[in-house]
Each structure stands twice: as C-alpha cells, then as structure tokens.
Amino acid sequence: MRILSGIQPTGPSYHVGNYLGAIKQWVEMQETADCLFCIVDLHAITVPQDPKTLAKSTLEKTAELLALGIDPDRCTLFAQSYVKEHTELSWIFSTITPVGELERMTQYKDKAKKQRENANAGLLTYPILMAADILLYKPDVVPVGEDQKQHLELTRAIARKFNARFGKTFAEPAALIPKTGGRIMSLQDPKKKMSKSDPADTQISLFDSPEAIRKKIKIAVTDTGKDIKYSQTKKPGISNLLLLYSLFSGTTISEAETYFKGKGYAVLKKELADVLIETLEPFRVKKHSLISRDVYLREVLLRGAKKARSLAEQTMEEVRAKVGLLS
Ligand code: AMP
Ligand code: TRP
Numbered sequence: 001m002r003i004l005s006g007i008q009p010t011g012p013s014y015h016v017g018n019y020l021g022a023i024k025q026w027v028e029m030q031e032t033a034d035c036l037f038c039i040v041d042l043h044a045i046t047v048p049q050d051p052k053t054l055a056k057s058t059l060e061k062t063a064e065l066l067a068l069g070i071d072p073d074r075c076t077l078f079a080q081s082y083v084k085e086h087t088e089l090s091w092i093f094s095t096i097t098p099v100g101e102l103e104r105m106t107q108y109k110d111k112a113k114k115q116r117e118n119a120n121a122g123l124l125t126y127p128i129l130m131a132a133d134i135l136l137y138k139p140d141v142v143p144v145g146e147d148q149k150q151h152l153e154l155t156r157a158i159a160r161k162f163n164a165r166f167g168k169t170f171a172e173p174a175a176l177i178p179k180t181g182g183r184i185m186s187l188q189d190p191k192k193k194m195s196k197s198d199p200a201d202t203q204i205s206l207f208d209s210p211e212a213i214r215k216k217i218k219i220a221v222t223d224t225g226k227d228i229k230y231s232q233t234k235k236p237g238i239s240n241l242l243l244l245y246s247l248f249s250g251t252t253i254s255e256a257e258t259y260f261k262g263k264g265y266a267v268l269k270k271e272l273a274d275v276l277i278e279t280l281e282p283f284r285v286k287k288h289s290l291i292s293r294d295v296y297l298r299e300v301l302l303r304g305a306k307k308a309r310s311l312a313e314q315t316m317e318e319v320r321a322k323v324g325l326l327s
Helices: 016-029 051-067 085-094 099-103 106-114 121-135 146-166 210-218 236-249 253-260 265-290 294-323
Strands: 002-007 034-039 076-079 141-143 174-176
Touching (some): 002 016, 002 121, 051 076, 085 121, 099 121, 106 121, 141 146
Parallel strands (some): 002 141, 141 174
16 A cells, blocks of 8 residues: 655644644554655745745654654655656646636635735646646655645546546555544634644643643633533534543543543643643653754655656656656
8 A cells, every 4th residue: 555645844843633634644654654754845836935944844844753653764855846757747737727626726716815915827837736746656645634635636637537538547645644633623713623823822742841832822812601612613612632642642632621521621731731741741841952953854755856856757758658648
C-alpha cells in the first residue's frame, strides 16, 4: 500500500489540529505502508512569503516533522520544489480542469476573500498542483484533515478525466480522514477550525512551552452552563476541549464525560493542560536538538527528493507519451 500526503512549510509551528488531523496518522502508517510525505513549499508561495524566511521555515518544519516521529529511514520525506515533475504534471492537468470547478473550492473562496489585493492565479490553480503532488506517485490512500476533502474529490475527478481522455493511467486515491480529530476548532472561536494563520491564542502549537499551554487552555472560550457534555451545536467550546482531552489521553468521549461528571470546567481545563504538556514536552525537546542542524535537515530532504524523483520520472514518461509530447 502506498500513502502520500503533503503539508505547507509556512506560518508558526504545526498545531494540535495538524497533528490529530494528519501527522499522527502519518507516523503510524510509516510502519506498514510505503509512505511519501511532501513539504509543499510551492503551495506556500500562493500567499506572500518573505524569501529570506521561506527556506528557513522549510527546514524548521522538517525539524518539527522529525521531532513528531516522521522517520526518514522509514518513509520518503522531501520538499515539493526539489522534484520538478510536480509543476510539469500540474500544467498538463490544468489543461483538462474546468475553471468553474476551481472557483467552487471553499479554500479558494476563503483565501481570495482574505487577500483581495493578491488574488493571484496560483490561489485558483492550487488544487491542480495538489492533484499533481498526489497522482505522480499513484498512491492508494491520502491521509488528510477534513478541510482537504474537497481537494481530494477534485483530484479524483482529474484522474478520471485524464483517463477518459488519454487512456487508463491513474487509479483514484481515497482520502483518509480520521473519524474524530479531522477538524479541531479554534480555542477562541470554536465554530471556526483551528488555523495556523490565526492569532497564537487560538491554537496550541505542538512546541508550546508548558506555561503557554496552561495559559491558552485557561483562556479558551467555553459555553454557558456547568455540565461537561459533548454537543457540537449546544456546547462547541467544551466539546472541542473534551475532544482534545479524549484524543490526547486515549479515552473515548463518553469515558471522558463520565470521568468529568460533576466536576467543573476548571477541572477539565487543568487536566487537559496536564495531558497536553505530558505528550508535547518530548516533541519540544526533540525539536530543540534538531533545529540548528541545517546541513542534516537539508540532506534529509535531498535524499527524499532523490527517491521521490525516480518515481515521479516514471509517471511523467508515461504521461508525456499518452498526451503526445515528444520523448
Ligand atoms: P496545512 O497546514 O494547511 O498544510 O494542513 C496540513 C494538514 O493538517 C492537512 O491534512 C489539513 O487537513 C490538516 N489540518 C489543518 N488544520 C486542521 C484542523 N484544525 N483540524 C484537523 N486537521 C487540520
Ligand atoms: N492542500 C494541503 C493543505 O493545505 C496541502 C497539500 C498539498 C497536500 N499537496 C498535498 C495534502 C497532497 C495531501 C496531499 O493542507
């Protein structure tokens, strides 16, 4: 079984949503599947980036992924821009993707609204590059958070369209979205998903200090009433905290509800902070030991790119022949 997934290298550190929605699955899957994980730096430049910090950020996120348990000896970890076939296939896919399909994408609509002065074509064609990231490696499964479901559907549609036009080339990969944890909400507005681009107090970074974790959980928005009950509609704040507690402590939601019965919100917050600190502290220590090892981190990405490139080249040879480009 082959797995492929991608993650952007920008913004502050990865947060608990990235972990529960995606990275945790990646770490588990390395043991049993042929895994490729791609740091999508070309996607990142669809929003303005400072050229001086982008490369540094890519290396920092590499250190974070390694600290979280991604093991370059058990998987292929690489930077997207090191493998030029991604952009080549993306161009070919752009010639079979209707503009209307791209304009329907929720992420595009959100981002175009947020940055009206920079509504560039790359924001619109972002999902085509993502389809190329995926289909180049012909994976069976793509583990992602819920927000990527629509992009995965488009990827499948592109595979179908390509096959219909040029002959059977790509199987349609399945999205693997965790049953719980695929959509972790903001600590300050539990109706919105937790997002790297929002202020620090809305998210728990995987590398926050114990003091920062305690403070952010303490000021997290809760709901009226006193009961600790899971209900996304009636108690979105408490439900998000309860979900985090359950996923980080390895209990079910209903076990957690029973455990906290009759205890107040303050107890839930204290115990959630405790379990977060206990789980995240080893990640922070590991990141600290990796972060200054620029040469090693770059070498990891180059080694991964070499492996990825040999697979990508095979697919491109097949695609070029099918499309009628000269070999
Ligand atoms: P990004 O940071 O946008 O590159 O996202 C990386 C991965 O984390 C993707 O698989 C997303 O679906 C996932 N993800 C991002 N935010 C959340 C969230 N709030 N809850 C669950 N998964 C998320
Ligand atoms: N669009 C994804 C996100 O924002 C990142 C991504 C790019 C990706 N290429 C991918 C995810 C390929 C899975 C597979 O989270």
